[in-house]
Amino acid sequence: MSESFGERVRSALHARGPLCVGIDPHAALLAAWGLTDDAQGVREFGLRTVEAATGKVAVVKLQVSFFERFGSRGIGALEDVLGAARAAGLLVIADAKRGDIGSTMDDYARAWLTPGSPLEADALTVSPFLGVGALDGTFAVAETYGKGVFVLAATSNPEAEGLQRSTGTTGKTVSASVIAEVSARNAELAPAGEWGSFGFVIGATVDWTQAGIGAFSPAAPILAPGFGAQGATPTDLRPRFGEMSEAVIASESRSILSAGPVDLAEAISARAAEYLEVAGV
């Protein structure tokens, strides 16, 4: 069996620190980089960012919507960027937030997590709106191939609070229930002391107490958007995530990508060093 995704992330974060470069080629950034607002532009944007990130960070995250905007040609560009990132030894998260039921969801899992699939990534973000149980087929595909899943748990956008802080019959918030249900699956599969392969999306600026969530086990990677342009800084990492800090993948996109193509590699190096210092690895 291949090494689990959880353990691969753990090694990679230990070696390179928590910074994850978010590859978000939205229209304004394409213009700022002097690239065309089309499939060729997002391909070029993605390939240059992969090149600049290689050897400097453990993880990159590709925001699928910015490629999907251009239909099949945009998805073709995404395939090229995914392939280049994986070939460069980066761990690649496809940020697609897919969520459906039964065989429909299973096919999303096959699309993104099956070795040899044109859209193969190392991990996929998914939505639990249809229930964590609806993701069991996805977890099974991931486990089979040593891939990872990041389940949306607690996001930092204010309009999410009403839903994610609703409470079920157990008194837990939706966010807490998602973490508990996914953690139970990690506990079944991950050997003692190892990280689970089914992680969470928890915004960097989320107040854990207000969200009704706390430290969890087994440890599992936390994909944390909200660093950089959205307000959280490297020094916020330990105070905000406490005993879970080691598991955080700190995702920044605009704050780094706005350096432009020429200065990008240096910007990534500098920011990665800031995180390494506070992470103390």
Place this chain on the structure above:
Amino acid sequence: MSESFGERVRSALHARGPLCVGIDPHAALLAAWGLTDDAQGVREFGLRTVEAATGKVAVVKLQVSFFERFGSRGIGALEDVLGAARAAGLLVIADAKRGDIGSTMDDYARAWLTPGSPLEADALTVSPFLGVGALDGTFAVAETYGKGVFVLAATSNPEAEGLQRSTGTTGKTVSASVIAEVSARNAELAPAGEWGSFGFVIGATVDWTQAGIGAFSPAAPILAPGFGAQGATPTDLRPRFGEMSEAVIASESRSILSAGPVDLAEAISARAAEYLEVAGV
């Protein structure tokens, strides 16, 4: 301004009845139809189904995951099927269940709802896990172009109950809050007596009382999977949906598609007639 999606659906359902053919080319059906399990197979499957449905039903629904499984070539096939269906005068729902925040979600809306986009559909299914407010950019794109949005509200899969029946500070279930928040937006935009363009996904076998939901206004289309293979029948439509029956789009896929390519047109005609009889339009 173009006619609203809500009013277009209303006219189309009145003319052809509630049956919606779900175009779900999963592997088992491709094999049963004698088609290859690849992008060419799903293209052929989709085009044949569109041809068989043309003139017989108001709406078709394309399940995106079954195309996405084949990466950019699968999405290219989806573009061809979407284009053929729209050219045939069918209302086309892209069942993609996308859900994200801010500019990311806006780009999904642009991908699926902008005239001239390669993936242009008439309506898109979306997930409210990040809050109904996170969909406001999507609602704006839809309104501008006379397109529709179907927000996941109450699904019939048992593993969804814990989350969707959680309650917020107002005492409403998640499902009820989604319906209330989206309906408020319909009320702002739809002239009195007209249907809203932002509809809901409510499973045909959902118990409305248990889900904490009830009749809503303004009227807006209800995309109801769960007819056919999943258990609900045409005669269930009125008892289950009561005063909202007129707004139901009854989606069936496997039950119809299993007729095979030769008998498909006849199967669609027969089933559409059954629905028309009970719908009494």
